[in-house]
Amino acid sequence: MNLNVKALLPAVMAAWLTCAMSAAAQQPAAKAADNDAFDVEQLFATTCGFCHSDGGRAAGRGPQLMDSARDDDFLRNRIKNGKNGAMPAFGTAFSDAQIDEIVKHIRSLKPRS
Amino acid sequence: MKKLSKCIALPVAVAFAATLAASSTFAQSVDTARIEAGGQNDWLTYHGSYKSHHYSPLAQINASNVSNLGVAWIHIPGRSTRGLQSMPLVADGVLYYTGSYSRTFALNGATGEVIWSYFPELDEALIARQTHSPYNRGVALGEGKVYVGTMDGRLIALDAKTGKVAWDTKLVDSQKLTVGFTGAPLYAKGTVVIGSQGGEWPGRGPIFGVDAATGKKKWEFLTVAGTDEAMKTWGNDSWRTGGGGGWMPGTYDSETNTILWGTANPAPLYDWSGNDFKTQGARPGDNLYTTSVIALDVDTGKLKSYHQELPHDAWDFDSAVGEFVMLERDGQKLVVHPNKSGFIFVYDRNLAVKNVWRLVENINFVKNIDPKTGDLIGRRDFTAGKVESPPLCPYIGGGVSWNAGSYNPKTGLYYKIGQEWCMTLEVQKTTPVTAPQVQLNIGADFKIAPPPGGEIYGHLDARDPVTGAKKWEVRFPEPPLGSVLSTAGNLVFVPDSRGVVHAYDAETGTELWNHADGTGHQGGIISYAINGKQYIALTAGFGGMLSDDYAATFGGVYKSMPRDDGALIVYSLK
Numbered sequence: 058m059n060l061n062v063k064a065l066l067p068a069v070m071a072a073w074l075t076c077a078m079s080a081a082a083q084q085p086a087a088k089a090a091d092n093d094a095f096d097v098e099q100l101f102a103t104t105c106g107f108c109h110s111d112g113g114r115a116a117g118r119g120p121q122l123m124d125s126a127r128d129d130d131f132l133r134n135r136i137k138n139g140k141n142g143a144m145p146a147f148g149t150a151f152s153d154a155q156i157d158e159i160v161k162h163i164r165s166l167k168p169r170s
Numbered sequence: 171m172k173k174l175s176k177c178i179a180l181p182v183a184v185a186f187a188a189t190l191a192a193s194s195t196f197a198q199s200v201d202t203a204r205i206e207a208g209g210q211n212d213w214l215t216y217h218g219s220y221k222s223h224h225y226s227p228l229a230q231i232n233a234s235n236v237s238n239l240g241v242a243w244i245h246i247p248g249r250s251t252r253g254l255q256s257m258p259l260v261a262d263g264v265l266y267y268t269g270s271y272s273r274t275f276a277l278n279g280a281t282g283e284v285i286w287s288y289f290p291e292l293d294e295a296l297i298a299r300q301t302h303s304p305y306n307r308g309v310a311l312g313e314g315k316v317y318v319g320t321m322d323g324r325l326i327a328l329d330a331k332t333g334k335v336a337w338d339t340k341l342v343d344s345q346k347l348t349v350g351f352t353g354a355p356l357y358a359k360g361t362v363v364i365g366s367q368g369g370e371w372p373g374r375g376p377i378f379g380v381d382a383a384t385g386k387k388k389w390e391f392l393t394v395a396g397t398d399e400a401m402k403t404w405g406n407d408s409w410r411t412g413g414g415g416g417w418m419p420g421t422y423d424s425e426t427n428t429i430l431w432g433t434a435n436p437a438p439l440y441d442w443s444g445n446d447f448k449t450q451g452a453r454p455g456d457n458l459y460t461t462s463v464i465a466l467d468v469d470t471g472k473l474k475s476y477h478q479e480l481p482h483d484a485w486d487f488d489s490a491v492g493e494f495v496m497l498e499r500d501g502q503k504l505v506v507h508p509n510k511s512g513f514i515f516v517y518d519r520n521l522a523v524k525n526v527w528r529l530v531e532n533i534n535f536v537k538n539i540d541p542k543t544g545d546l547i548g549r550r551d552f553t554a555g556k557v558e559s560p561p562l563c564p565y566i567g568g569g570v571s572w573n574a575g576s577y578n579p580k581t582g583l584y585y586k587i588g589q590e591w592c593m594t595l596e597v598q599k600t601t602p603v604t605a606p607q608v609q610l611n612i613g614a615d616f617k618i619a620p621p622p623g624g625e626i627y628g629h630l631d632a633r634d635p636v637t638g639a640k641k642w643e644v645r646f647p648e649p650p651l652g653s654v655l656s657t658a659g660n661l662v663f664v665p666d667s668r669g670v671v672h673a674y675d676a677e678t679g680t681e682l683w684n685h686a687d688g689t690g691h692q693g694g695i696i697s698y699a700i701n702g703k704q705y706i707a708l709t710a711g712f713g714g715m716l717s718d719d720y721a722a723t724f725g726g727v728y729k730s731m732p733r734d735d736g737a738l739i740v741y742s743l744k
Binding site for chain 1: 251252298299300301304370438594596598599600601602603606607609610611612613614615616617618713715718719722723733734
């Protein structure tokens with residue numbers, strides 16, 4: 058499933074703002090992200106790429122993900138639960154299905170042309 | 171959507187008083203006037219004094235005897251996840267510092283004996299979801315209390331004598347906004363000021379003023395669209411996820427009763443607007459008051475003046491560096507502030523630009539910054555796609571990092587670390603992720619790269635702080651990431667990334683002494699005296715958002731360097 062986050066995030070943003078700090082504008086609640094709007098490539102340019110250089114293609118703050126020797130279960134577990142002091146836990150940010158999409162994306166990574 | 175959790179645990183003091191063999195007084199008498207004066211035996215605030223000189227007038231340890239410097243004592247704080255980044259403070263013989271997870275210690279500054287310790291009970295599940303965590307950069311002192319921020323959004327005051335909690339104030343909803351406090355607070359005139367993380371985190375980056383006596387919030391200034399004027403600089407309601415923040419402590423100008431603070435970058439870090447950044451892209455407009463220096467009334471938090479160092483910062487070269495080096499030149503009172511880009515700004519006390527000069531060689535996000543006006547000349551605004559030829563310089567780590575340089579009034583020189591590195595990137599359109607919990611918003615994939623035609627390196631420069639004229643330079647194969655200390659003993663101390671602390675002749679740059687601390691440095695260094703004896707104290711311990719790059723980039727000693735360890739190391743003459 059390759060989903061488009063753009064369609065979803067205005068609603069997501071509104072959901073966040075309901076709970077945001079007192080000085081932030083209050084917005085109506087909206088449902089959280091679902092798997093119909095999940096663009097993993099964009100997710101790397103949003104979040105993951107801060108540590109996984111070149112979209113996961115090179116080692117940086119975090120390890121290179123392209124051609125990882127780790128099996129899928131390891132990757133799923135690491136994304137979900139993190140590693141103390143090294144990687145945040147994303148188990149509450151993303152559903153299991155979304156984490157599966159992230160693992161698929163990691164497996165599909167190729168060097169940039 | 172879930173209701174906001176009440177699971178932020180109440181603090182549980184594990185403070186305990188230990189027998190203090192030495193007769194010490196405590197920080198009861200630390201107040202604004204004393205910090206302003208910056209007495210030579212103490213180090214009362216993050217930047218040494220409100221002048222932000224990071225300079226000690228002590229000269230017992232000097233260029234002629236520094237070769238006799240040795241370790242007096244060390245302290246291991248434990249649980250140093252991502253190393254140690256704290257700037258120790260000293261008042262009346264007691265040394266206060268923090269480790270990761272805001273572990274706070276009061277130690278006998280002469281012996282290292284623990285007087286008390288305080289380990290706040292934190293929301294560990296939240297911290298496990300944070301990227302820029304769990305390090306802490308230090309405390310503030312004032313009115314008999316020790317103030318420390320936490321990664322779960324609280325500011326805590328501890329009794330300076332006992333370490334017991336005086337008050338504990340929740341300021342940021344970290345459960346939703348993910349960010350908290352890593353920077354040290356600033357105490358001034360009955361107010362404790364602390365700025366939230368922000369930057370690449372979609373939020374509005376608040377800075378808070380809290381009553382030092384009661385813990386009650388006095389004011390809050392939003393660095394993203396905090397005024398009506400600023401709101402107009404964020405097109406398409408992009409202020410809602412603008413980033414900003416002020417995660418390093420600034421300083422206080424007693425003559426004008428003003429807090430000076432540097433603000434962080436807007437989100438996403440990289441924009442795809444191209445040249446039409448005023449009307450197009452992720453956050454159309456100048457994005458006030460991100461990547462700015464701001465002057466706030468300490469009592470009300472009201473904005474008095476500002477200068478946006480990089481309007482519409484599209485490169486993550488923010489102004490969050492906390493140094494506001496105050497000095498006088500030709501009868502004029504000036505303030506020197508480093509921008510992450512590697513440009514150094516010189517202002518008058520109302521933040522009007524007086525000069526801008528380059529600390530680093532490899533800068534190409536602009537052709538120049540007008541030294542008279544501060545205007546950016548020849549901006550390099552990207553569209554979506556690859557940025558390779560040339561790579562963007564400097565790297566996201568900056569031409570300068572957040573740690574402090576040092577101004578020495580005796581030599582008239584400003585000692586500051588510059589970083590020479592670049593990056594390739596592929597700018598991508600992103601949409602901020604704000605539920606169920608805010609996530610980073612970068613706007614690109616990126617990779618570190620050497621400068622065109624050269625290698626990555628770092629350098630300690632000795633320069634005129636107003637003109638930028640260079641007197642000498644010392645190069646390092648990898649950029650040092652710790653703070654710098656200069657002293658009246660004609661010395662400059664640089665704790666480097668490999669784990670060696672160096673002492674240089676402040677006039678010539680000649681290395682006079684060095685010592686291996688066993689792991690990399692990325693925190694503070696200070697000097698103080700007790701009973702007529704001078705000490706140098708620094709934190710060692712590597713790991714964090716910048717040093718995490720070093721193993722992959724440089725290999726060598728960084729491959730085996732721990733990122734979960736650290737120590738406070740204190741030197742004196744043997």
